[in-house]
Amino acid sequence: MFILRIKQVAVLIITLLLLASCGNRNEIKAQDYLGEIYSIALDSIMEKDEALSNEMEFIAIDLKNSDELTGQDKEEITKYFHEKYKVEVMEASYEELKEKGLYNPDTLVLKGVLLKIENVDFVSNATNDFIFEGAKYRAGDGAVGVKGIVYFKNDRWKLKESKETWIS
Numbered sequence: 260m261f262i263l264r265i266k267q268v269a270v271l272i273i274t275l276l277l278l279a280s281c282g283n284r285n286e287i288k289a290q291d292y293l294g295e296i297y298s299i300a301l302d303s304i305m306e307k308d309e310a311l312s313n314e315m316e317f318i319a320i321d322l323k324n325s326d327e328l329t330g331q332d333k334e335e336i337t338k339y340f341h342e343k344y345k346v347e348v349m350e351a352s353y354e355e356l357k358e359k360g361l362y363n364p365d366t367l368v369l370k371g372v373l374l375k376i377e378n379v380d381f382v383s384n385a386t387n388d389f390i391f392e393g394a395k396y397r398a399g400d401g402a403v404g405v406k407g408i409v410y411f412k413n414d415r416w417k418l419k420e421s422k423e424t425w426i427s
Contacts, residue, residue: 289381289389293328294335295416296409300391301336301374302343303421304405311397317347317371319356325376346371353396368398387411392424402427 289296301320305312318340322328328336333350340348353373356362361370373396382388389409396402407421 289387289411290327292416294332294339296389297322297325297328297332297376298336298339299409299416299418300376300389300393300407301340303407303418304374304376304393304395304403305340305344305372307395307405307421307423308401308403308426311372311395311401311403315344315346315371315397317349317361318344319349319351319361319369319371319373321352321373321375322350323352325379366398368401369396372397388419389416400427 322333337348356369376391376393378392380390387410392406394402394404403423404425405421406424408419409416410419
């Protein structure tokens with residue numbers, strides 16, 4: 260009887276371990292999709308305050324605070340924006356844009372727009388939420404802050420929500 264109990268417990272433990280390992284195979288790792296996730300998040304920022312995009316010559320994306328992005332992720336983001344908006348796309352900070360002469364000191368306006376993700380938070384739950392805060396900048400009196408959520412559903416990353424948090 261005691262040996263039968265041990266066998267039952269052993270079978271139960273093995274079954275639980277097998278179920279747990281099967282469940283992990285279906286788990287989505289957001290790190291494997293950062294190029295796509297950032298593209299969705301940045302595009303939601305780009306779509307805010309469309310007047311800032313009027314006659315833009317370029318889109319600059321400041322990814323300096325995004326250490327988790329690989330070179331391939333950055334290429335994917337740049338390609339996405341170039342194909343969608345049909346303008347030059349570059350990775351650059353505000354200071355770098357000024358150094359390149361892409362800022363008009365007379366009007367205090369960039370010749371394009373600068374997108375930046377400032378804060379990110381991955382929430383590992385059933386939806387694998389990627390919460391972000393960022394901004395779109397054209398001039399001191401032409402900028403908008405955005406907070407949003409990108410999530411995984413039906414085998415795709417999608418924008419759940421994106422709202423303006425400040426405007427100048």
